[in-house]
Amino acid sequence: DIQMTQSPSSVSASVGDRVTITCRASHDISSWLAWYQQKPGRAPKLLISRASILESGVPSRFSGSGSGTDFTLTINSLQPEDFATYYCQQPNSFPITFGQGTRLEIK
Amino acid sequence: EVQLLESGGTLVQPGGSLRLSCAASGFTFSTYAMSWVRQAPGEGLEWVSSISGTGGSTYYADSVKGRFTISRDNSKNTLYLQMNSLRAEDTAVYYCAKEYVGGVWFDYWGQGTLFTVSS
Numbered sequence: 602d603i604q605m606t607q608s609p610s611s612v613s614a615s616v617g618d619r620v621t622i623t624c625r626a627s628h629d630i631s632s633w634l635a636w637y638q639q640k641p642g643r644a645p646k647l648l649i650s651r652a653s654i655l656e657s658g659v660p661s662r663f664s665g666s667g668s669g670t671d672f673t674l675t676i677n678s679l680q681p682e683d684f685a686t687y688y689c690q691q692p693n694s695f696p697i698t699f700g701q702g703t704r705l706e707i708k
Numbered sequence: 709e710v711q712l713l714e715s716g717g718t719l720v721q722p723g724g725s726l727r728l729s730c731a732a733s734g735f736t737f738s739t740y741a742m743s744w745v746r747q748a749p750g751e752g753l754e755w756v757s758s759i760s761g762t763g764g765s766t767y768y769a770d771s772v773k774g775r776f777t778i779s780r781d782n783s784k785n786t787l788y789l790q791m792n793s794l795r796a797e798d799t800a801v802y803y804c805a806k807e808y809v810g811g812v813w814f815d816y817w818g819q820g821t822l823f824t825v826s827s
Binding site: 633635637639644645646647650651656688690692695696697698699700701702 | 745753754767812817818
């Protein structure tokens with residue numbers, strides 16, 4: 602199984618800050634990585650697929666990069682609606698696995 | 709507009725059975741693979757099972773293999789998850805999710821249905 606490890610587990614930031622979340626895969630997954638945002642009581646929302654492809658309607662302040670085993674999600678100029686939990690996910694092979702999540706909190 | 713609506717959540721005793729349903733609309737259901745993803749209270753996301761568009765291929769997490777069965781009825785645009793031999797650790801919100809074409813990531817999710825396994 603491919604293990605996905607996110608860091609940090611939580612981060613505090615202010616509106617306007619830039620935040621970077623990392624995700625590391627236990628095996629090479631090329632660019633097969635997705636990022637999701639989840640707000641309390643809501644279903645996850647797909648932000649980025651194939652490591653760096655922004656989904657339609659997702660603000661351009663979100664960006665993803667990386668390949669192989671190391672990936673990052675960057676949020677520039679944080680907005681109040683961005684405070685949520687973020688998950689990475691590998692779609693490379695079954696069993697599909699998610700990172701443990703990174704909670705982005707308001708400082 | 710793509711819509712996924714889960715149903716079937718309730719309280720079940722350990723060892724019991726339950727079937728979840730997910731009614732899909734707004735897309736050609738038979739074209740897309742579908743999955744179930746669960747989230748235990750206060751925990752992260754856990755993939756449970758996937759099924760191909762035709763229903764001919766199915767995949768399961770080790771934690772549910774042999775106990776859960778995923779299926780679909782393309783004539784009714786409905787996805788199912790039959791869950792047997794339920795355990796307390798199966799307690800979670802269960803989401804159905806539509807898979808992207810060409811990759812097992814999830815571009816649309818239902819609102820989730822919660823069920824609890826408890827005596």
